[in-house]
Amino acid sequence: MSTPQVLAKGWEQIKPVDAGWTYVSFAVKVLAPGETLELLANDQERALVPLSGVAEATAAGASWTFGGRQSVFDGLGHCLYLPRDTAVTVTATTALELAVAEAPATEKHEPVLVTPDDIGIELRGGGNASRQVGSLMLPDFPADRLHVVEVWTPGGNWSSYPPHKHEHDVEGESELEETYYYRLRDPENGWAVQRVYSPERDFELIQTVRDGELLLIPWGYHTTVAAHGHDLYYLNVLAGPAPERTLQAFQDPCLRGTQDAWEAEGIDSRLPFIPRHPST
Template sequence: MSEPKILTRGWDPITPADAGWTFVSFAVHTLAAGQSLDLPADGQERALVPLAGTASVTAGEQQWKFGGRDSVFDGVGHCLYLPLDSAGVLTAVTDLEIAVAASPATTRYDAVLVTPDDTEIELRGGGNASRQVNSLMPPAFRADRLHVIEVWTPGGNWSSYPPHKHEHDHDGESELEETYYYRLRDPENGWALQRVYSPERGFDLAQRVGDGDLLLIPWGYHTTVAAHGQDLYYLNVLAGPAPKRTLQAFQDPSLKAAQDAWPAAGIDDRLPMISNDPR
């Protein structure tokens, strides 16, 4: 399995072969209004999340129109889940930027459109490690392997701190491949820092990330910090081999005291950053 790595803006769609793993595929497509993209029946389940603009998808006798936000900082997302072997066509109703995640699947579930009405704003962490989370496809979602989550982090805050990992399938931890797709409110000047490390492997990555970059995490503790004044969004996709849907994470035990302090610190008063009112 490959090491964790960051791909800078302009990366090509990622397949498991590209990433050096087994499950997660990820792409972001930019389509002009009226353009279409075929979605093949190829043994995978898919999740489609409009980042900006409105999409229409036809699969069999079903059709959905969804999206509508101007950017990821103008509202929480919609997500269309297409189950195993759903052939369809994606069409841009307006100019469209859309993320498409996929994973091999073995069980076919029903197609589901998740709207802002179906999700709740979650505020996690505390103090300068507070963030806003929109779980589009959480563990309770009826899908095979895919999990999809949106996260917003105010400038200057840490996100998913203390660092955690999804590396081994045992009590208290799940084995999951993971991608982070980053967007900044100020795309030209905004940036964040990403760290991924594994003491047992002697690995430590600490790198600047910018708007449109993509992180591949096959293993290792990981955490992100947004630069001061630079609000950060990332779309988080996870999938793994476990037959039970779970996002159990193992946190770096050396930093447990930091998590214990969050309740007393309270949530950053800049949160929530983004409304979940339907667009």
């Protein structure tokens, strides 16, 4: 298995053979208006998330038109879930950035289109560890292994805090491979800092991350902080071997107590700062 690492902007797609793991594949496809993307039927279930633009997808005798935001900071996302053994043709109605997440599936479920109206506007944390979460595919979603979550963090705030890990299938924790795909509201100048660490492996990664980069987390505690003045988004994809769908995480016991003050501090007053739908 590989170690946690950040892939610089310019990566194209990550498959398990590239990441040194078993389950998660991830890509971002950029299509011009009218251009099509063909994905063949195989043993992978898929989640299609427009980062910007509008997509039309045809699969399993049905079609869906979805997306519509101009950037990930304009509104909550859409997600089209497609089960294994399903070929799909995606046509860009407008200029389109499309995230494609995949994981091997044993069970075949039904296609599902998740829209912003299906998503709760969830605020997590407290104080300067406050962030906004849009859960596209949680454990109760009718899929096999894939989980997909959008997270927005205001500039200066911590995210995925307290640090936690998805490393072992034990009581209170699940084994999950995980990717973070970063976007910054200011893509030219924005940045954040990512930490992944594992005391038991004597491993430490602390790295500046920028717009369009991708983090691979096969193991280890992880947390992210957005630079002051630079709002951060990341698309979080997880999948693993657990027989039941779960996102159980084990928090770093040294920092778990930091959330005890959140109730008194309250949620950052800037939140929520992403509307359900793009403003007109």
